[in-house]
Amino acid sequence: MQLRFQNHRFRIMLVGDPHEKPEIEKPEEKAKLDDYLRLQEAAIKALSPDLVILMGDNAGGSSPEELREVLMRMTEPYRAANVPFAFILGNHDLEWDKEFTDLQEHYDVYRTVPGCLLTDRDQVNGYGDYHLTVKQTDGDLDALNLWFIYSGNRAEPQYNSTYDFVKTEQIEWYKNAERALREKNGGQVPAVLFQHIPVPEEFRLLRKRSVFSMLADGVQGQDLRKGTFYSADRKAGTTGYVGEAPCAPDYNNGQFAAWKETGDVFAAFFGHDHMNDFVGMTDGIILGQCKTAGFRVYGDGLMQGVRVLDLDDRRPRCLETRMVRYRELVGSNCRSIKGRNKMIPDRWNVKIDVALKALPFAAAAAAPLLIHKIIKRK
Ligand SMILES: [Fe+2]
Ligand SMILES: [Fe+2]
Structure with a gap:
């Protein structure tokens, strides 16, 4: 199926x-699936997208048959509305069974799911990367290119x-594929890229803070950035x-630099x-996070x-983006999130936990001062 701008x-x-x-099988597991599907159905109905993209860490299964079963039920809302989907895989997708990695x-399993735009094994390079083009409203030129890049799991x-x-x-493949597309269209095709693990340049959208920022909007870095x-x-x-520090690789292999050099992304x-859904721009390239839509993993409140x-083919390289949350689409009708998690918005969970941890230390620090004051009064 060829994607195309409509009007x-x-x-x-x-x-x-x-x-x-x-x-x-268990009611609590079924509730998580039901909440996920409720979100997908409401989103498709409210937004009427032309394309859905699964952003990785999509689905588990110990065999091709089991994975297909999971994929079939989670993509049902797209089929019901005749919306095609594309995907990238995340670091957890190949971890389900030692025999199925x-x-x-x-990719072969995904290709058998009706509505999946990856229909041909030749579309994908040996590393799991591919691209799809979107034709202009009138005419046969590609107005937009969509890159789907596999970012692996753990580094060596x-x-x-x-x-x-x-x-x-992979970066070499990207450069060559971009060149071929440019030659085919007689000019560069603007592109949006989708990938599971973010590039380290995402940290440019953040600023460094003190440890006390944890009580407000600060998050602690991980691995080499721990303590920042x-x-x-x-x-x-x-x-x-x-909502958390980006888990980008600590090694920079020049992918972002390649985008700048090529100029299409x-x-x-x-x-x-x-938890993250921040968006910003660095060196003229928009970098954006898409937070989880799932109910099987950590998140915060009803913020999935x-x-x-x-996108508009009359304004190449312009893009409007926003998150649409469960809370807005469905409300508080959710079976798998309960108690305070249902009531409170972003970060309050984190703040409450940090405050509870900090409380004994604050009390220990304040006690000598208090005792000193009492003795002085006497
Ligand atoms: Fe994940
Ligand atoms: Fe992941």
């Missing part, structure tokens, strides 16, 4: 980290990075929510960090949602 508009709906599973085998020890990064061979605290750099124009969106991207 100059093209809308993409991003679904972050669903983490769907085969298990639905081959990337191409997983010599790179001193927990998470993997896009390999040099961050929040959104509002002065630099970062919008949205930073004007926006890139990532999953992986379930989908990200919408609106």
Whole structure:
């Protein structure tokens, strides 16, 4: 199926980290699936996207048959509305069974799911990367290109990075594929890129803070950045929510530099960090997070949602984007999130936990002062 702008508009709906599973026998497991599907159905109905993209850490299954079963039920709302979908895989997608870890085998299963735009094995390079074009409203030129890049799982020890990064061979493939597309169209095709693990340049959208920022909007870095605290750099124009430090690789293999060199990518969106939905721009490229839409993993409150991207073929390289959350689409009718988690908005959970941990230390620090004051009065 060839994607095309309709009346100059093209809308993409991003679904972050669903983490769907085969298990639905227990009522609490079934409730999580039902809440996920409720969100997807409401989002499709309210937003009428032209394309859905699963952003990685999509679905588990110990065999091709089991994975297909999970994928079939989680994509049912798209089929019912005749909306095609594309996908990238995340770091957890190949972890379900030691006998079922081959990337191409997983892609083969996705290709059998009706509505999946990846229909041909030749569309994908040997590393799990592919691209789809969107034709202009009238005519046969590609108005937009969509890159789907596989970002691996854990990095090899010599790179001193927990998470993997896009390999040099993949970057070379990207450059060659971009060149071929440019030649075919007689000019460069603007592109949006989708990938599970973010690039390290995402930290440019944040600013460093003190440890006390943890009580407000600060988050602590991970791995090599442990002990450093961050929040959104509002002065630099970062919008949205930073619920955790980005789990980007600590090794920079030059992927972002390649986008700058090539010049086609004007926006890139990532999953992986379930709570984050911040967006900003660095070096002229929009970087954006898509938070989780799933109910099987950590999150915060009823803030699960989908990200919408609106594009217009009369305004290349312009993009409007926003998160649409469960709370807005469905309300508080949710079976798998209960208690205070249902009541409170972003970060309050984190703040309450930090405050509870900090309370004994604050009391211990204040006690000598208090005793000193009492003795002095006497
Ligand atoms: Fe995830
Ligand atoms: Fe992930």
